[in-house]
Amino acid sequence: MNELVEITLRSLFVSGSATLLAALFGLPLGLWLGARARPQRLAASLLYAGMGLPPVVVGLFFYFLLSRSGPLGSLGLLYTVPGMILAESVLAFPLIAGFAMAGVAAKAEPVRRLVRSLGGSELQVHLTLLAESRRVVVAALAAGFGAVISEVGAVTLVGGDIRHATRVLTTAVVIETRKGELERAAALGAVLLGVTLLITAILVVFGEREAR
Amino acid sequence: MIAAEGLEKRFPGFTLRVPALKAAPGEILAVLGPSGSGKSTLLMLLSGLLSPDGGTITREGPAVYLDQHPYLLERSVLENAAFGLRLKGVPRARAREVALFWLSRVGLKALAPRPARGLSGGERVRLALARALATEPKTLLLDEPTANLDPANVARVEALIREEKARGRAIVLVTHNLFQAKRLADRALFLLGGEVVEEGPAPSFFDSPEDPRTRAFLSGEMVW
Amino acid sequence: MRRLLFSLMLSLGLALAASPLRLATTTSVHDSGLLDAILPGFTAETGIPVQVIAVGTGQALAIAGRGDADAVLVHAPALEAVFLQEGKGVLHACLAKNRFLIVGPPEDPAGVRWETNVLNALRKIYLKGALFVSRGDRSGTHKKELELWQAAGLDPQGKRWYLESGSGMGATLTLASEKDAYTLTDLGTFLFLREKVRLVALFDRDDPRMLNQYSYMVVNPERFPWVHFEGAKKLRAYLLRPEVQEKIGAYLKDRFGQSLFEPLFGRCVIPVP
Ligand SMILES: Nc1ncnc2c1ncn2[C@@H]1O[C@H](COP(=O)(O)OP(=O)(O)OP(=O)(O)O)[C@@H](O)[C@H]1O
Ligand SMILES: [Mg+2]
Numbered sequence: 001m002n003e004l005v006e007i008t009l010r011s012l013f014v015s016g017s018a019t020l021l022a023a024l025f026g027l028p029l030g031l032w033l034g035a036r037a038r039p040q041r042l043a044a045s046l047l048y049a050g051m052g053l054p055p056v057v058v059g060l061f062f063y064f065l066l067s068r069s070g071p072l073g074s075l076g077l078l079y080t081v082p083g084m085i086l087a088e089s090v091l092a093f094p095l096i097a098g099f100a101m102a103g104v105a106a107k108a109e110p111v112r113r114l115v116r117s118l119g120g121s122e123l124q125v126h127l128t129l130l131a132e133s134r135r136v137v138v139a140a141l142a143a144g145f146g147a148v149i150s151e152v153g154a155v156t157l158v159g160g161d162i163r164h165a166t167r168v169l170t171t172a173v174v175i176e177t178r179k180g181e182l183e184r185a186a187a188l189g190a191v192l193l194g195v196t197l198l199i200t201a202i203l204v205v206f207g208e209r210e211a212r
Numbered sequence: 213m214i215a216a217e218g219l220e221k222r223f224p225g226f227t228l229r230v231p232a233l234k235a236a237p238g239e240i241l242a243v244l245g246p247s248g249s250g251k252s253t254l255l256m257l258l259s260g261l262l263s264p265d266g267g268t269i270t271r272e273g274p275a276v277y278l279d280q281h282p283y284l285l286e287r288s289v290l291e292n293a294a295f296g297l298r299l300k301g302v303p304r305a306r307a308r309e310v311a312l313f314w315l316s317r318v319g320l321k322a323l324a325p326r327p328a329r330g331l332s333g334g335e336r337v338r339l340a341l342a343r344a345l346a347t348e349p350k351t352l353l354l355d356e357p358t359a360n361l362d363p364a365n366v367a368r369v370e371a372l373i374r375e376e377k378a379r380g381r382a383i384v385l386v387t388h389n390l391f392q393a394k395r396l397a398d399r400a401l402f403l404l405g406g407e408v409v410e411e412g413p414a415p416s417f418f419d420s421p422e423d424p425r426t427r428a429f430l431s432g433e434m435v436w
Numbered sequence: 437m438r439r440l441l442f443s444l445m446l447s448l449g450l451a452l453a454a455s456p457l458r459l460a461t462t463t464s465v466h467d468s469g470l471l472d473a474i475l476p477g478f479t480a481e482t483g484i485p486v487q488v489i490a491v492g493t494g495q496a497l498a499i500a501g502r503g504d505a506d507a508v509l510v511h512a513p514a515l516e517a518v519f520l521q522e523g524k525g526v527l528h529a530c531l532a533k534n535r536f537l538i539v540g541p542p543e544d545p546a547g548v549r550w551e552t553n554v555l556n557a558l559r560k561i562y563l564k565g566a567l568f569v570s571r572g573d574r575s576g577t578h579k580k581e582l583e584l585w586q587a588a589g590l591d592p593q594g595k596r597w598y599l600e601s602g603s604g605m606g607a608t609l610t611l612a613s614e615k616d617a618y619t620l621t622d623l624g625t626f627l628f629l630r631e632k633v634r635l636v637a638l639f640d641r642d643d644p645r646m647l648n649q650y651s652y653m654v655v656n657p658e659r660f661p662w663v664h665f666e667g668a669k670k671l672r673a674y675l676l677r678p679e680v681q682e683k684i685g686a687y688l689k690d691r692f693g694q695s696l697f698e699p700l701f702g703r704c705v706i707p708v709p
Contacts, residue, residue, distance in 0.1 A: 180625075
């Protein structure tokens with residue numbers, strides 16, 4: 001099989017899994033924080049700071065964590081796809097939770113007012129808020145996915161860029177650049193951009209559909 | 213019927229105090245006052261959206277609050293109009309039927325299938341009004357329902373308010389439109405900086421206000 | 437598609453399946469494609485897949501020094517000696533050599549091409565203040581460059597004409613080409629990029645200081661009991677086998693008219709104590 005296809009699919013698999021893993025925890029947290037009546041300043045500061053986590057630093061952290069000489073070394077996750085997914089999900093988590101929180105917080109007050117003023121219960125407030133958060137969720141997922149698929153620092157350190165095992169689009173771009181094969185690097189970059197655009201577009205179309 | 217006594221609400225730098233207020237069934241109470249005088253705060257207290265720091269509120273039957281800046285759901289116009297009924301557990305088909313009736317009453321029937329997000333300012337207010345009226349509340353708390361409307365739609369909404377009044381609703385109407393207040397109100401209340409300056413039956417309120425500040429406000433020479 | 441799913445599952449199941457051999461290597465060896473030419477033979481023979489992690493020599497030794505690789509292929513004799521002394525590595529073997537060159541713009545503003553001694557060549561660049569790009573990344577090549585400056589009794593750090601790229605050899609050559617600057621490069625990377633850059637070999641002589649020696653070491657299993665010691669030992673034996681050494685020497689010789697890697701058959705030309 002074509003190596004480019006292999007690398008592209010691996011990129012999608014790693015970033016997709018990491019996004020889902022991060023969303024599993026990040027979306028409920030973000031929605032919950034956003035729906036709280038009082039602004040959650042501490043949580044917000046932490047999440048917004050987390051959005052700026054340098055991927056290389058996260059990669060280094062996971063390198064030490066997963067290294068055979070490190071605390072989780074016996075799991076043998078360093079230089080494997082699951083290890084990369086873990087590191088990437090940590091990068092995606094604050095983005096997903098933060099975007100979800102900000103998006104929901106902006107709607108929480110008006111939605112609460114609407115539902116309560118029409119005689120709805122607090123439970124109905126939350127259900128409505130959830131239903132009204134489709135775009136927010138999409139934006140959060142797109143932000144998380146876009147960040148991890150285009151990131152190179154963490155995947156390099158944790159994945160090791162091993163051919164046929166952990167090489168993804170961004171690390172492939174780095175190698176071709178290093179080799180001076182700038183045209184190939186640019187072509188890979190175009191594939192990366194196209195894939196990201198495609199996935200994001202699918203997400204957005206999905207989120208734009210009017211409910212029923 | 214809706215009534216309040218000794219109502220008080222404190223915000224940092226702003227306090228609303230309303231000693232007494234009442235709108236009986238079939239009665240319209242107009243709330244007047246400059247921007248920032250506490251009109252919306254008062255309506256939210258009456259609706260229960262805000263809890264007062266002091267005083268009591270008596271509500272007979274459900275009260276619905278029409279937001280000054282109504283939130284429209286990311287759904288169709290029809291679904292928005294049916295939303296209040298859906299919250300009460302009315303089956304979808306029935307809720308849509310009723311919603312469609314109210315949409316036609318505010319002149320939005322043709323827009324029923326459209327996404328609500330694309331509506332104009334005036335259309336948004338009318339949709340929110342239809343959504344509120346569809347739940348058949350005993351008390352209506354309307355926060356500037358005609359602020360963004362053209363004359364024809366102002367007339368249409370005013371006719372609706374009159375009709376609701378005739379059906380025995382108690383109505384509190386916040387408006388900046390003095391002529392509208394004169395046309396519709398049975399009683400009027402003038403708020404200034406969170407304090408009730410004057411409250412009374414509409415004829416005497418508009419024709420012979422007691423407080424000089426009310427007089428100044430009514431003649432458009434309010435200074436504050 | 438099926439193969440990809442398979443390979444994804446394989447990589448997922450790595451923690452459970454028999455772990456492959458991990459070789460940490462310098463980027464110059466990896467990027468030349470040499471390993472892709474010789475490792476499949478090893479895998480076919482022994483059934484041991486080899487995963488290559490291409491990083492700078494410094495990083496290769498660092499990760500191997502924590503037991504995160506089973507063997508290393510590097511080119512920095514001084515650092516290798518330290519690695520062995522610290523008990524992190526065993527079974528050192530010299531595999532191949534080539535040479536470093538000084539390349540630069542064809543105009544050669546500092547007149548490097550007339551020098552027979554590399555230290556004098558560097559002195560000319562220094563005195564002229566001609567632009568020079570350093571890797572600046574603690575790679576084997578960077579290490580070599582620093583040794584040369586020191587041997588010449590010069591300190592270019594902080595000079596306006598001394599640029600540090602902080603990136604790989606290919607990127608550094610591209611940068612030097614754009615800037616009409618000199619740089620120190622290994623032979624292999626330069627041969628690959630010769631057509632793409634406006635740089636020519638200006639100092640390319642048999643100077644012992646310009647020797648580039650590639651060595652293989654096995655990570656010490658007494659220190660890191662989890663390493664794939666048997667596999668690493670087998671790969672060492674395989675790489676030192678005469679016919680494999682010949683194959684290393686012949687790699688791309690037709691294309692470039694000279695060996696990218698001259699086999700050493702285990703005999704070091706730079707001693708590693
Ligand atoms: N949640 C709040 N926290 C603090 N201050 C508030 C809050 N809500 C309202 N206020 C303040 O209370 C005052 C009255 O606000 P309110 O919205 O009731 O005015 P209004 O009479 O409805 O004005 P407008 O005609 O512009 O709608 C304003 O000074 C406002 O800033
Ligand atoms: Mg208001």
